[in-house]
Amino acid sequence: MKTTIIRAVAALSLAAAALLTPTAANAYTDPSAVSVTPSTVAPNGTATFTTHRPIFDGDEDIAISVTGVAAKGITLASIASETNDSLRTKAVGGNLRAQVHFPANAKGVYTLTFTGVRSGVVLHSSVTITPVGAPSAPAQGGLAVTGFDAGSTAGLWLTGAALLVGGSAVGIGAVVRRRRASHD
Structure with a gap:
């Protein structure tokens, strides 16, 4: 006994x-690892997503998934994509630098996920599409934030x-x- x-x-x-x-599959990634310039874009505009330090393995391929209204119309480097998760770019020395062009009918918040094909590193970022002449700050109210974050x-x-x-x-x-x- x-x-x-x-x-x-x-x-x-x-x-x-x-x-x-x-x-590694559920490791926390720093939300500030990816910066987007500008953070608010007009429809038919372009935003650049970058990392300030090497995050990915060398020159590995990076799969990009985009979620948002009319996400299938998003292009990368002037090449139209069929689906919102078929975009790809390449890390340069482990750094991300991807210019994403949003369609003319884009609106709202777009969530982007950058996944290193070889390393499995996953980074998240988002950008807000605001029509020209609209206030740049998102409206208050709406749906409540639910779920958990690392904190x-x-x-x-x-x-x-x-x-x-x-x-x-x-x-x-x-x-x-x-x-x-x-x-x-």
């Missing part, structure tokens, strides 16, 4: 450690780690107490 509890505590500790270890889940991770440490301490304490009681 004593070894069963010890084995159970050890197994739980290993499982928790495996869950708390970050992996709001840090407390959950810390709480889970504290519970894991506390549970391990209780389990070890119970084992020590039983051993002492059996030796007396």
Whole structure:
């Protein structure tokens, strides 16, 4: 019975450690890693997305996915794309520099995802398309922001780690107490 509890505590500790270890697939990327110039573009305009330091592997291909109204009309380097996730560019020395041209019927916010084909590095950015003469600040109100970001889940991770440490301490304490009681 004593070894069963010890084995159970050890197994739980290993499982928790495996869950708390970050992996490349869900690693956090700095939202400021990609800058967009300008951040607000008129319809039929162009925005340039760049990184200030090498993020990708050397000169690897970068797949670009765009989500937004009329996203299929977006072009890259004057080449029209069939679908919104078929755009590609190439990193130069690990740096991103992609000029994205938005169609005349573009409007609203566009979310872009840049994925290194070889490295698997994923970066996100967005740009707002504002018609000429419209206010550059987005309207207040609308749908509520839902979901989690990395900052709001840090407390959950810390709480889970504290519970894991506390549970391990209780389990070890119970084992020590039983051993002492059996030796007396």
